[in-house]
Amino acid sequence: MDVPARLAPFFARRGWSLHPHQAEMLARSDEAALLLIAPTGAGKTLAGFLPTLSELAEDPRPGLHTLYVSPLKALATDIRRNLLAPVEDLDLPIRIEDRTGDTSQSARRRQRADPPHILLTTPESLALLLSYEDAPKIFGSLSRVVVDEIHALAESKRGDQLFLSLSRLDALAPGLRRVGLSATVDDPEEIAHLLARNPKPCAILYADPGERPDLSMLDAGRAPPWAGGAALHAIPAVLEQVRRHRTTLIFHNTRAQAEVFFHNLWLQNDEGLPIAIHHGSLSREQRQNVEAAMLRGDLKAIVCTGTLDLGIDWGDVDLVIQMGGPKYVKRLVQRIGRANHRAGVPSKAILVPANRFEVLECTCAIDAALENDLDGTPRGSGPLDVLCQHILIRACAGPFAADDLYAEIRTVGGYTDLSRAAFDDCLEFCATGGYALRAYDRWKRLMLRDGVWQLRDPRAAKRIRMNIGTIEDSGSLSVRLRSGTHLGEIEEYFASTLTPGDTFLIGGQVVRFEGLKEMTVEVTRRPDSNPRVASFGGGKFPTSVALTRRILDLLQRPSWPELPRHTAEWLGLQRRFSKLPQAERMLVETFEAEERWHAVFWGFAGWNAHQTLGLLLTHRMEQRDLDPLGFVATDYALLITGLRELEDPASLLGPRDIREGFETWLQSNAVMKRTFRGVATIAGLIEKNLPGSRKTGRQATFSTDILYDTLVKYDPDHLLLRVTREQAQHGLVDFGRIEEMLSRIQGRVDHVRPARVTPLAAPLLLERGRVPVAGAARERLMAEQAARLLEEAGIEAL
Structure with missing residues (x-):
């Protein structure tokens, strides 16, 4: 298909021609749903918008024509800048605006009264727009929805909220066409199912994958350390790469790691190379300044997340x-695509292992990326806490019939199999709060009148709108200089550990804590070379199941010529003195070192799962008088330290016993209350934001703790408790990975008793973050220490 006549002059002046996938998107633009999978730099965003630009160029009728939804506000801003190029070049009468949390109130009011032709927004802002009574007027003319980076949204509750919003848009604008765009989709059929309007299918289009990326592992001039995650040993080599290239993005998996690395990188940046830091906990102003400097070409590198x-x-x-x-x-493939972001040029990326184990992970990740073998997490049914919020949003917009809303919801995403009983449970919760709470007016939000549901008190709409969203708040506090400059945010619990005079890192700066004033951490600048590291939202990521499988397969090769010599020799020593872990078996090593007994369970189930397994196994060991002292978890293994040798580790790994132990532990653990807090906030039971005020994390925790205890006692089958129990098994505790591991090994345990610590286990003894076990072993050690002290003092123990 040729370039549309009205757009042809713009393409000609740029020397552009249509890529095959762009032409196909134009040719099939009337289809109900299309998913385009195209590599970064292949013009997939333009492909998604070409039908819109063509239609509006021919008929620039007033009203909203296309809605663009992305996971990031910054991405919407970037897309608007790119779309304005053809519009301004051709002098087209097309209005393009964005609507995010940064949009002014006056602009929001104007957009509702007079929508632009193209509106760029986020899932949260879209849900808010749908909550208004004039939503039919705003969206009645809508013709197309473009969902960018759809894979990123599909992995979280933000995606579930978006797909529910799409179901509402379909009712407001019959014939609406949906377009999904992504460069990295591990399961295209699943994403297509989420995007489709059930029962209509969603077609999948594939662009030419383009050039193979240029991937390698950094040679830092010396072997990486045995343990740790900062990779500070590689800073000189990283600086050398920054010098050699025009602009470098230096990605980290967590914000804390990015802060530590940037601080140490700057200390060694003797040439004063212009390097900045960018992550989600920094102030909007600082992030925008960094982005602007990047666009101007003022920076050599950005340390980012x-x-x-x-x-x-x-x-x-x-x-x-x-x-x-x-x-x-x-995630790696997505990041690789940021380099040489244009068609026909291979992306270039270098991986830097932070420790010896990560050499294996980086090697396997490079192989998988070159084969385009992407990993992913299987999705379950649509979460009911998000559905509860959607019902309340729908009620804000006006009365509705339950049958109609149920039919709408069943057309999208993970809700196509939603049972009527589950829907009615959610509706009942929104109306009364549930059995144990129905006596309280504050949770009576809906009522049935003349066969339709509506808000009991129209004034409740304002409070519901103030709490729209599914991003869970970790309880963060604003950090400001005493001069008033906003630097960013840190987690509330970290702020509670600070005393005046403490220094910490934020935004690459070292600041001194001066005091806490309401919701603000007041600081002053303090150039100090050894600050603490602030805590930020976004925790430790476990290695994926697919990547773990590749690592286990690598370990079983007869030799490792592809690995650095130091790592290959290390694995060879492990094979000589013990065994190497296998995918279908569990290797357990027990040995004595440093006057303690150690047991290493090579589970390869991820850090979160090993943390949970450590709590469960040490509890069982305590019950058997095996005197555990503590444990350390990594992505690959669990190391338990104690006073006695673990003679029969297989007896601790019975799936039924672990499941029962997990259920018992979970009921009394803070994880349940923490999970309940998130579920209750999303479902609308707890209001984080109130007119004229905002609850602190501690206040919200206190409120949800009381509610949780009340429901457990008086209504243990409450909808939100059921949702909490289901969701608590994933995330931080990741019990699903434990069950996957137990299913994989099927009771096959190889118990090795080496005479000393093994090569593979040695790094575990150096890992930080040991979790102590309070029990008989610790009391016994204290008694022995007291006896020695008394003996040294010449006093007999009484």
């Missing part, structure tokens, strides 16, 4: 450095 994973078009980036193991191949 997932905030720059997605498709911001920075053509001058010619190198991506991934610090530490990428954990997910899909």
Whole structure:
């Protein structure tokens, strides 16, 4: 298909021609749903918008024509800048605006009264727009929805909220066409199912995958350390790469790691190379300043996190450095695509293992990326807490019939199999709060009148709108200089550990804590070379199941010529003195070192799962008088330390016993209350934001703790408790990975008793983050220590 006549002059002046996938998107633009999978730099965003630009160029009728939804506000801003190029070049009468949390109130009011032709927004802002009574007027003319980076949204509750919003848009604008765009989809059929309007199918279009990326592992001049995740040993080599390239993005998996690395990188940046830091906990002003400097070409490098994973078009980036193991191949491929972001030029990335184990992970991740073998997490049914919020949003917009809303919801995503009983449970919760709470007016939000549901008190709409969203708040506090400059946010619990005079890192700066004033952490600048590291939202990522399988397969090779010599020799020593872990068996090593007994369970189930397994196994050991002292978890193994040798580790790994132990532990653990807090906030039971005020994390925790205890006692089958129990088994505790591991090994345990610590286990003894076990072993050690002290003092123990 040729370029549309009205757009042809713009293409001609740029020397562009249509790629085959762009032509196909134009030719099939009338289909109900299309998913385009195209590599970064292949013009997939333009492909998604070409039908819109063509239609509006021919008929620029007033009203909203196309809605663009992305996971990041910065991405919407970047897309608007790119779309304005053809519009301004051709002098088309097309209005393009964005609507995010940063949009002014006056602009929001104007957009509702007079919508632009193209509106760029986020899932949260879309849900808010749908909550108004004039939603039919705003969206009645809508013709197309473009969902960018759809894979990133599909992995979280934000995606579930978006797909529910799409079901509402379909009712407001019959014949609406849906377009999904992504560069990294591990399961295209699943994403197509989420995007489709059930029962209509969604077609999948594939662009030419383009050039193979240029991937390698950094040679830092010396072997990486045995343990740790900072990769500070590689800073000189990283600086050398920054010098050699135009612009480099240096990705980290967590914000804390990015802060530590940037601080140490700057201390060694003797040449004063212009390097900045960018992550989601920094102030909006600082992030925008960094982005603007990047666009101007003023920076040689940015130390960053997932905030720059997605498709911001920075053509001058010619190198991506991934610090530490990428954990997910899909995330690595997404980041690789940021370098040489244009068609026909291979992306270039260098991986930097932070420790010896990560050499294996980086090697396997490179192989998987080159084979385009992407990993992913299987999705379950649509979460009911998000559905409860959607019902309340629908009620804000006006009365509705339950049958109609149920039919709408069943057309999208993970809700196509939603039972009527589950829907009615959610509706009942929104109306009364549930059996144990129905006596309280504050949770009586809906009522049935003349066969339709509506808000009991129209004034409740304001409070519901103030709490729309599915991003769980970790309880963060604003950090400001005493001069008033906003630096960013840190987690509330970290702030509670600070005393005046403490220094910590934020935004690459060292600041001194001066005091806490309401919701603000007041600081002053303090150039100190050894600050604490602030805590930020976004925790430790476990290595994916697929990448773990590759590592286990690598370990079983007869030799490892592809690995650095130091790592290959290390694995060879392990094979000589013990065994190497296998995928279908569990290797357990028990040995004595440092006057303690150690047991290493090579589970390869991820850090979160090993943390949970450590709590469960040490509890069982305590019950058997095996005197555990503590444990350390990594992505690959669990190391338990105690006073007695574990003679029969297989007896601790019975699936039924572990499941029962997990259920018992979970009921009395803070994880349940923490999970309940998130579920209750999303479902609308707890209101984080109130007119004129905002609850602190501690206040919200106190409120949800009381509610949780009340429901457990008086209504144990409450909808939100059922949702909490289901969701608590994933996330931080990741019990699903434990069950996957137990299913994989099927009771096959290889117990090795080496005379001393094994080569593979040695790094575990150096890992930080040991979790102590309070029990008989610790009391016994204290008694023995007291006896020795009394003996040294010449006093007999009484």
